[in-house]
Amino acid sequence: MPPLRALHATLALLAFLCSACSTMTDRCVTPTLAIIGATVYPSPTEAPIADGVVLIHGDKIVAVGTAAAISVCADVPTIRAQGQHLVAGFQNSHIHFTEPIWEGAASQPAAKLGEQLNDIALRRGFTTVVDIGSHTANTVAMRARIERGEVVGPRILTTGIPFYPVNGIPWYLRDLPPEILKMFNTPATPAEARALVAKQVAEGADAVKLFTGSGMGQGKVLPMDTAIATAAADEAHKLGKPVFSHASNLAGLEVAIAARVDVIAHPLQDTDDWSPAVNARMRERGMAMVPTLTLFGSVDNIAAIEREVGDYARAGGQILFGTDGGFIPYRGTDEEFLRMGRAGLDWRAILASLTTAPAARFGESARRGRIAPGMDADLVLLSGDPSRDTGNFSNVRMTIRRGVIAFGR
Structure with a gap:
C-alpha cells in the first residue's frame, strides 16, 4: 500500500475505534458482533462488569462497558448472554x-x-x-x-x-x-x-x-x-x-x-x-x-x-x-x-x-489475554461463574476466535 493510502487507512481505523469505544448512550455504534448481558471479567485483577457489553469489529474488540453506557444498533449481529460469564480466550x-x-x-x-x-x-x-x-x-x-x-x-x-x-x-x-x-x-x-x-x-x-x-x-x-x-x-x-x-x-x-x-x-x-x-x-x-x-x-x-x-x-x-x-x-x-x-x-x-x-x-500482552478495546477478539463464554466454582472454567458455552464464533451457538 502506498504511504499516503496507508496513512489514510490508519486515520480511518483510529476514527472508527474512537467512535466505537464511545460510552455515550445516545450514540449508535456499528460493530460486526455484539455480546450483551454477560458478566464480563476483563482480566484476573479487574472487577467484573455486570450486564456487560463487548463490541467487536473484525478481529478486534472495540468497546467494553455496561449496557447502560453502550448502545448497540438493532441490526448488529448479537449474542445475548444474560446469566453467562465472559472471559478472554x-x-x-x-x-x-x-x-x-x-x-x-x-x-x-x-x-x-x-x-x-x-x-x-x-x-x-x-x-x-x-x-x-x-x-x-x-x-x-x-x-x-x-x-x-x-x-x-x-x-x-x-x-x-x-x-x-x-x-x-x-x-x-x-x-x-x-x-x-x-x-x-x-x-x-x-x-x-x-x-x-x-x-x-x-x-x-x-x-x-x-x-x-x-x-x-x-x-x-x-x-x-x-x-x-x-x-x-x-x-x-x-x-x-x-x-x-x-x-x-x-x-x-x-x-x-x-x-x-x-x-x-x-x-x-x-x-x-x-x-x-x-x-x-x-x-x-x-x-x-x-x-x-x-x-x-x-x-x-x-x-x-x-x-x-x-x-x-x-x-x-x-x-x-x-x-x-x-x-x-x-x-x-x-x-x-x-x-x-x-x-x-x-x-x-x-x-x-x-x-x-x-x-x-510470549510477549503479547498488548494484543491478547484481556478484554479491552484494541485487543484480539478471542473470547470464551462460560455458562457458570468461575469466581464461585473454578470448575466452571470447563463449562464452555461458546468460543469466539478472531471475532467469529468457532464453537457453540
Missing part, C-alpha cells in the same frame, strides 16, 4: 500434535481436521495452544490451513521437534519407527545445538523444547550437557523464542536453571527434590511452571506434587495452564481445574494461568 501451554489423527495435516479433509481441533481446543475454550513436541512440518502445515481459513481451529504455537541428550531418547519413545527417531534432535556440541535451533525456527517453530532431564526407564534420568542446553537456549533467545524444559528431576532442573530456560513443562515428580531453595532459584530466574496435574493424577505422591505447584504460585512464580493433551488421551479440563484448586490456586490465579500469564510469557 484461553491458552493451553502444553499439548502435543503427535497422535496418528494429526498425520497428513496438510491434506486431511478440512471438516475432519476441524472436528479434531474442536475436540482438543475450541470446545475447551482454547483459542491459542502451544504444541511442545511434534513433527514441525506437519504442525506448521496444519497451522497454515487454519490461518488461510480452510480449517476452523485455534492459533497454534509450536516448539516442533524437541532436543534430547546424546543417547538420551526417553524410554517411552524408543519404539517409534526408525524414520521418526532419525528426525530427533540430539546435538553433540554447543555449535550443533545452535545450528539446529536456528534451522527449526527457520522452519516455523515459535519456541524450543529441551529434555534437560530425559527419562531412561527404571527411575534413571539422563541430564543434558549443560553447555549444550545453554547454547540451545541462548540461540533461541537471540531469535526471540522462549525455551521449554522437560526436567524430570532435580539434576535436569539444575541444567534448565543454568541454561536460563523460560518454562518448566511439568513440576518435579520426585518431590523429595523440591525445596524452598529450589523454588526461590526458579523464581529468581523468572521461570514459569506448567502444572499438568492430570498427568500425575494416579501417582502415589500427587498431593505432594500439588503442594509443589501451590508453593511455586505462592512464592510469586508464574503458572501457565497446560494439560499435556495429545500425550495423554484425556481431552477434558475439569480434573486439571480441580487439582489446581487443591494446589491452592484461586479463580483469579487460574484465570491468569489461562490468559494474562501466557500472553506475558
